[in-house]
Amino acid sequence: VVDSSLQFREWTAACLADGARRGEKVLRFGPHDGMCAERRDPAVTAVDPRVAFLAGGPVDPEVMYAMFREETAAARRAGYRGLRLVADMDWLLATPPGRAELAAFEVLLDEVVAELGATVVCAYRTEHFDAATIAEMVAVHPHTRGRPVAEPGVRFWNVAGQVWAVSGEVDHANAEPFGRALATVATRTSTLRLQAADLRFMALSGIDEVIRVARSHPHLRLVIEDPCESMWDCWTMLGLHRELPNVQIHRAAEPAHRPGTATSSTVAVAGPVVADAR
């Protein structure tokens, strides 16, 4: 999260230099006219992805993921240990995607980056992206540098393959982006493991998002590992372990005082909401 151009230049230079020291191929993405210094540096490949890969059009996630795979393979063939990229996300501004679309792109990019063992830094400038967008983008990156105006309170990232992790707290304030991230990865797999040991709190709003994903992907097997005790208890109290059998909740240590709390759960049909009934 970048507050000033000076700060960004310093961070970028340090990050790319670190990558070069480690034997990684270093790339710098950004709007073409914002990378004068990098374009002069022979050690850095400076590219405007919109021009280089997208023919001037809007972001196409599949094209970008394919590009990452090709660049990484080429780097390894050339003897590099891997790929390091710093992207000034201002490159998106010419044809900006919606927040949900951008978040989906970032979530799946995390999977590609984890698969390739690459290091990718996505820099969002506070002067060009609104606080809510930055908060949601922060939520779908495992690490953050800089201080977002609005802290999302949750992080969602790829561990490996179809293993994902969530940390922080999910409540009414951030359940929607959490649900979007979960739904994004749910569309691409038949089994999804969600490590939740570092998820300190999951409100009913977050449980609703899990329900929504499970119901809209009935063939998905969603395994939630080590959720907080209150989520586990509410899941079983609500009978979701019976109603949503495609969701399985695994706990390392099941509370001995709660017998009969099965670990899976299904669904009913969407119905009317009783307004103001709390």
Place this chain on the structure above:
Amino acid sequence: MSATPTRDATAPHRTFRHHASFYAGSRQFLECTLSFIRDGLAGDEPILVAVNNAKIILLREQLGDHADRVEFVDMAQIGRNPARIIPRWWQFVDEHQDSGRPIRGIGEPIWAGRSDAELAECQVHERLLNVAFADGPGWSLLCPYDTDTLEPAVADEARRSHPLLTYNGTSHASDDYLHADLAVTHLRWPLLPPPAAAEPTEFDLDTLRTIRDLVADHAKQAGLDNTAAAHFTFAANEIATNSLRHGAGRGTIRLWRDSNALICEVVDSGHLHGPPLLGRERPPIHQTSGRGLWLANQLCDLVQVRSTPDGTTVRLHTTRR
């Protein structure tokens, strides 16, 4: 009060027969309950008795071998939060209504030693029983009241909440009974004001997380174990979330301790429009409203809900065990 005719006079096994039975001491308790149980046993009726453990032991001794034909549950456990009692009766009646036999139960939710807040919610429970089973199925429930240990006002309210009164084995209609439709006034019942030392903290969407931290801190200071603290915090979060959704997007929270409980009060400017049994019946999966209050009832020892056009107050109580 004028008496409302009870429907059960003409069709005893097709309507809900809700009796209050007044007794003084153990001997009279056994007299009134044993005759009720033995009548049921004679008709091979399913019987569920929900009283405290000491009384379960007494009844078992008296019933001898017949005790095995009666289901007993500890009211101190299932009725710790009185809002969980009606679901237990629903379950019992559901299990047996297809048998074609009359069904009967004994439930004693009120005993000396209940706090004022618990007593009030038990009295709400007694009134709501008439709503819960107003449309059937028919069955008989006897609620014993110990006049030796309870205040006279408690018996007075029992006469308002029970259409049938039983004295010395004889039942008659209560002249004071408030028909179910008129009795659902509990959302307007007053609450004692919070102590002056319980400072209000305002919250909105941006401070929801801070509110959870505040509740968790109080739970820790009150000596709750990790599970109870997590449950209390979850419940408080859901009630506060209700304020965000229905109470103009903000609310006020107060926390304090009384002699045996940690209490969390959430106040907002919304007016609760829900069915009388809201928070007692587990909402189906597709229903996104009503679950917060239902879960609060499962996770807390007592939940008090009051609402008027001026606003809604919810108090969560949890007791250190």
